[in-house]
Amino acid sequence: MVDFGFGLVPSSRINLDLFDREKYDKxxxxxxxxxxxxxxxxxxxxxxxxxxxxxxxxxxxxxxxNANPDKALESLRSCQLCGKCAMVxxxxxxxxxxxxxxxKVYSGE
Amino acid sequence: xxxxxxxxxxxxxxLVASGFDLFDAVKKEEYGYGIYDQVxxxxxxxxxxxxxxxxxxxxPKRIGFVHCVGSRDEKSGCRSCSKVCCATAxxxxxxxxxxxxxxxxxxxxxxxxxxxxxxxxxxLSAQKDHGVRFIRGRVxxxxxxxxxxxxxxxxNTVAGKPLKVTLDLLVLMSGMRPSVxxxxxxxxxxxxxxxxxxxxxxxxxxxxxxxxxPGVFLAGAATGPKTLPETLADxxxxxxxxxxxxxxxxxxxxxxxxxxxxxW
Ligand code: SF4
Ligand code: SF4
Ligand code: SF4
Numbered sequence: 001m002v003d004f005g006f007g008l009v010p011s012s013r014i015n016l017d018l019f020d021r022e023k024y025d026k027x028x029x030x031x032x033x034x035x036x037x038x039x040x041x042x043x044x045x046x047x048x049x050x051x052x053x054x055x056x057x058x059x060x061x062x063x064x065x066n067a068n069p070d071k072a073l074e075s076l077r078s079c080q081l082c083g084k085c086a087m088v089x090x091x092x093x094x095x096x097x098x099x100x101x102x103x104k105v106y107s108g109e
Numbered sequence: 110x111x112x113x114x115x116x117x118x119x120x121x122x123x124l125v126a127s128g129f130d131l132f133d134a135v136k137k138e139e140y141g142y143g144i145y146d147q148v149x150x151x152x153x154x155x156x157x158x159x160x161x162x163x164x165x166x167x168x169p170k171r172i173g174f175v176h177c178v179g180s181r182d183e184k185s186g187c188r189s190c191s192k193v194c195c196a197t198a199x200x201x202x203x204x205x206x207x208x209x210x211x212x213x214x215x216x217x218x219x220x221x222x223x224x225x226x227x228x229x230x231x232x233l234s235a236q237k238d239h240g241v242r243f244i245r246g247r248v249x250x251x252x253x254x255x256x257x258x259x260x261x262x263x264x265n266t267v268a269g270k271p272l273k274v275t276l277d278l279l280v281l282m283s284g285m286r287p288s289v290x291x292x293x294x295x296x297x298x299x300x301x302x303x304x305x306x307x308x309x310x311x312x313x314x315x316x317x318x319x320x321x322x323p324g325v326f327l328a329g330a331a332t333g334p335k336t337l338p339e340t341l342a343d344x345x346x347x348x349x350x351x352x353x354x355x356x357x358x359x360x361x362x363x364x365x366x367x368x369x370x371x372x373w
Contacts, residue, residue, distance in 0.1 A: 012270060013271050014265055014271065014272035014273070015273055016274035016275075017274060017275050028240070033237075035236045035240055036237050039267045059268075062265075062267055062268050063268070065242060
């Protein structure tokens, strides 16, 4: 395989070949809305927890797709399930349920 | 005017509808069209859907679509957006998913320009019903692995990180270019051309189907990239403009038109 000048440390690059499709299929089976995020960032901008600790559903969804689920869980750790993000999401995603599902599938709880 | 079949026509108005040429993807060498086996264009894929055979399409597991190939790219001599390829990419991505349900499909875009009626619905459906993955970031370079698969490099500009992915098939969304045969006709008529290579119109808003030359009308992609509904509307508008022109400028033609109407 060609390395293609991809010698960056793993945390600062994305390797989609490592994407865990099985887990993602499990997530989208219980939460089809996980697929329809358009990365608009509204959820992150209004997040109440985000004022105190880094919290971002937008980043979490992106990190899952970027084969970095640990970082996704990190971005949701401080979420207090207030639901404010659901009020602004232009795709009408049930964000709280989605957040719980992500944690369930990816942290094995 | 002498037609190719030798017939000469005398006319008071001419409509130039010379269309567009597809951007020659070979020119974007970094994407490897014509160099790597598993790279094809939107037109090639469309041909595959029609004929059902293309040696590049053999049950691919991972397919990538590259938006804006030869469009929005000053380096390849084209600043403008080709308008149709975002919708085409989303449509083809869905078709690929339908043909190969087990596959993973990625669209690499800079902006998704899905402005027409229902286009946004197709985008939502691609995400929701077909699981097509959209990655914001222009594909920067492509390389071929020993086994013939492709290594694709881009930046995920949402995450702000460089990204690589191994694909079985890469589809390039080649954009629209001014028609070369159309240019030859334009040269014969000495028609003014704008910086982008498409024919100039007298007024982009009020007279979009009239060229600066009296009696010469334009329609469709001769005056820039257009979608199918736009082309149809343009054609109708041009026909009406010609009608108006002939009526106003050649009142004598009225009798002739009267006759035509009576016999319709
Ligand atoms: S539900 Fe969680 S992620 Fe959403 S706004 Fe509240 S704290 Fe932030
Ligand atoms: S508000 Fe909704 S669409 Fe926007 S980034 Fe958050 S989850 Fe995605
Ligand atoms: S329609 Fe989309 S793919 Fe085509 S040139 Fe415009 S932005 Fe690029």
